[in-house]
Amino acid sequence: MKFGTVAIIGRSNVGKSTLLNHLLGEKIAIVSSKPQTTRTRIMGLVHVEGAQIAFLDTPGLHKPEHLLNRRMVRTAVETLEEADLLYMLMEATSMPGPGDLTAIKYMKEALARRSRPVILVVTKIDLVNRHKLLPLLERYGTLFAWTEIVPVSAMRDDNIDRLLAVTVPYLPSGDGAYGDDVVTDQTMRTLAAEMIREKVLQETEEEVPHAVAVEIDAFIEEGKLAKIQATILVERETQKGILIGKQGERLKAIGTQARIDMEQLFGMKVFLELWVKVRKSWRENEQTLVQLGY
Ligand SMILES: Nc1nc2c(ncn2[C@@H]2O[C@H](COP(=O)(O)OP(=O)(O)OP(=O)(O)O)[C@@H](O)[C@H]2O)c(=O)[nH]1
Ligand SMILES: [Mg+2]
Numbered sequence: 001m002k003f004g005t006v007a008i009i010g011r012s013n014v015g016k017s018t019l020l021n022h023l024l025g026e027k028i029a030i031v032s033s034k035p036q037t038t039r040t041r042i043m044g045l046v047h048v049e050g051a052q053i054a055f056l057d058t059p060g061l062h063k064p065e066h067l068l069n070r071r072m073v074r075t076a077v078e079t080l081e082e083a084d085l086l087y088m089l090m091e092a093t094s095m096p097g098p099g100d101l102t103a104i105k106y107m108k109e110a111l112a113r114r115s116r117p118v119i120l121v122v123t124k125i126d127l128v129n130r131h132k133l134l135p136l137l138e139r140y141g142t143l144f145a146w147t148e149i150v151p152v153s154a155m156r157d158d159n160i161d162r163l164l165a166v167t168v169p170y171l172p173s174g175d176g177a178y179g180d181d182v183v184t185d186q187t188m189r190t191l192a193a194e195m196i197r198e199k200v201l202q203e204t205e206e207e208v209p210h211a212v213a214v215e216i217d218a219f220i221e222e223g224k225l226a227k228i229q230a231t232i233l234v235e236r237e238t239q240k241g242i243l244i245g246k247q248g249e250r251l252k253a254i255g256t257q258a259r260i261d262m263e264q265l266f267g268m269k270v271f272l273e274l275w276v277k278v279r280k281s282w283r284e285n286e287q288t289l290v291q292l293g294y
Contacts (some may be wrong), residue, residue, distance in 0.1 A: 004171035007079045011088035011099030012036050012060025015123040015154055020044050020057040022154040028184045029057050030198035034209045036060055039072050039294055040122040043185040045178055051168045052176030056083060061103045066283040071294050079148050085170050086118040091126045095139055104143060117147040117170045126153040127289045189216045192204060192228055195261045199254040208242055211235040213292050229273045233282055240276050
């Protein structure tokens with residue numbers, strides 16, 4: 001039996017959370033086209049023949065501007081330090097950029113302290129022609145002595161099984177640390193908050209997505225019904241106005257979409273109430289960040 005932890009790392013937006021969800025076959029990490037979507041470490045457990053693998057999704061490695069972002073990068077680096085095996089993700093849509101090189105720098109620092117196998121996962125191959133992929137893989141190959149290079153498309157579930165098969169031999173021997181029915185370490189409260197935040201990210205632009213956090217005020221289960229009350233925090237009055245929208249339309253759309261997703265994931269009926277509150281500069285406030293689980 002093999003058991004180990006695999007850190008999924010890389011710059012923002014390369015497809016880390018999408019890969020985690022498709023490795024699991026279940027959506028536990030939120031995804032968006034905006035950078036810095038993931039703010040915490042998210043564990044997803046995969047049980048395969050002869051092995052249990054704890055995948056650890058991480059925030060994208062980026063230049064941090066706020067205390068929140070410094071804590072996000074710290075979370076990613078800590079995960080990088082702890083995991084048994086690393087997946088470094090880079091996109092097939094472009095040659096290596098400054099963000100990728102920064103991610104490699106963090107990785108090398110961690111490996112200097114403790115060497116581990118690193119699999120380069122080249123993501124989003126559905127977006128490029130086959131003949132463009134080869135030179136790209138060659139170029140990525142020169143960046144580091146990767147243990148393996150596996151091109152994938154998480155969105156199309158292309159090569160995900162192969163990635164799993166390639167991974168198992170590099171895991172340490174040992175019994176699985178979790179029960180067969182464990183899928184994630186995320187609580188229902190956290191999943192609910194994240195689903196709301198995902199809809200906010202999809203519905204807003206520019207600085208708004210980054211200035212938003214979601215707090216669950218109440219989560220009451222009554223049989224097959226969950227009554228959830230949540231507050232969306234923003235940093236300014238103008239952002240509050242944008243989130244609420246004309247006659248509350250945008251907030252209503254966010255609530256409806258989040259509720260539909262929650263009902264699907266939780267397998268229960270959901271009654272969701274949302275509020276929007278301004279909390280100035282919450283991204284710089286240590287106490288608020290801890291409270292929010294960042
Ligand atoms: N076409 C295509 N798009 C993908 C694929 N994987 C991810 N994406 C898209 O890439 C964007 C970023 O995906 P995420 O999974 O949120 O990326 P991430 O690396 O977790 O981003 P952060 O959490 O911000 O660091 C989203 O718009 C995804 O839909 C893929 O295999 N193919
Ligand atoms: Mg992510």
